[in-house]
Amino acid sequence: MLVHLRRAVVLSVVMIVLCLVYTGVETAIGQVAFKYQANGSLIKQGNTVIGSALIGQSWTGPKWFQGRDDSFDAAASGPTSYGPRSEQLYEQVVQAEANLKKEGITPTNGLVTGSGSGIDPDISPADALAQVNAVAKANNLPVSTVKALVEKHSAPVYLGIFGSPYVNVMSLNMALAALTSGSH
Numbered sequence: 001m002l003v004h005l006r007r008a009v010v011l012s013v014v015m016i017v018l019c020l021v022y023t024g025v026e027t028a029i030g031q032v033a034f035k036y037q038a039n040g041s042l043i044k045q046g047n048t049v050i051g052s053a054l055i056g057q058s059w060t061g062p063k064w065f066q067g068r069d070d071s072f073d074a075a076a077s078g079p080t081s082y083g084p085r086s087e088q089l090y091e092q093v094v095q096a097e098a099n100l101k102k103e104g105i106t107p108t109n110g111l112v113t114g115s116g117s118g119i120d121p122d123i124s125p126a127d128a129l130a131q132v133n134a135v136a137k138a139n140n141l142p143v144s145t146v147k148a149l150v151e152k153h154s155a156p157v158y159l160g161i162f163g164s165p166y167v168n169v170m171s172l173n174m175a176l177a178a179l180t181s182g183s184h
Contacts, residue, residue, distance in 0.1 A: 043170060051170050056121040059173055062103040062138035063180075065131050065150075067123055067169040068115050104134035122166040125154040139180050149175055 030038035041053040051057045056067045082089035096112040105111070110127040114120075128150045136146040153172045156165055 043174065045174075052121075053168055053170055054121060056115075056119045057170055057173075059169065062105075062134050063176075064173050065123075065128055065135060065167075065169050065176070066100070066103075066105065066111060068110060068113065068120050068127075104137065106130045106133075121170055122168050125150065125165050125167055128154070128167045128169075128172065135176070139176070141180070145179070146176075149179065 027038075036042075042049050043051050043053055059066055082092075092114075093112045097107040100107045100111055108124075108127050108130045110124050111130065129147065132143055132146045132150060135141075136143045139146070150167060150172065153175060154165055154167050157163055
């Protein structure tokens with residue numbers, strides 16, 4: 001019996017060491033080869049971290065492009081579980097439509113519904129283009145300039161076959177801020 005116990009303890013120690021070594025090697029590779037991603041894809045303005053390219057931010061006012069109708073509360077992330085006939089979902093969509101119309105934005109399906117995670121940082125190019133007129137007007141910019149900004153920040157389908165085209169709202173609004181010398 002002591003032989004089995006000794007083997008179990010030795011195997012446990014070996015596995016713990018292997019797990020620690022593996023974790024250390026993975027961390028080192030991440031920090032060397034993928035530092036930006038490994039550290040959270042943080043976006044800085046000067047030396048100040050203002051957000052992450054991976055987590056949606058709340059942008060208020062007609063000067064900014066809006067993301068999906070998410071609360072952007074990372075602690076409360078996750079889908080709602082509302083079904084297609086849910087009264088709460090219907091009321092949420094109606095309220096989102098009213099908020100967008102109040103800011104002069106044409107509501108789209110993508111802008112009035114939340115994402116699966118609740119913190120999605122991206123919208124479709126169609127969702128961004130639906131906001132061009134309102135954003136251009138609020139910033140006193142030509143519509144063509146704002147539309148070109150959206151097109152420049154639209155990412156294509158990955159490798160031509162995976163996913164859908166998207167626009168990262170944070171990077172789009174950062175470019176808009178640089179263009180207008182505004183700040184978030």
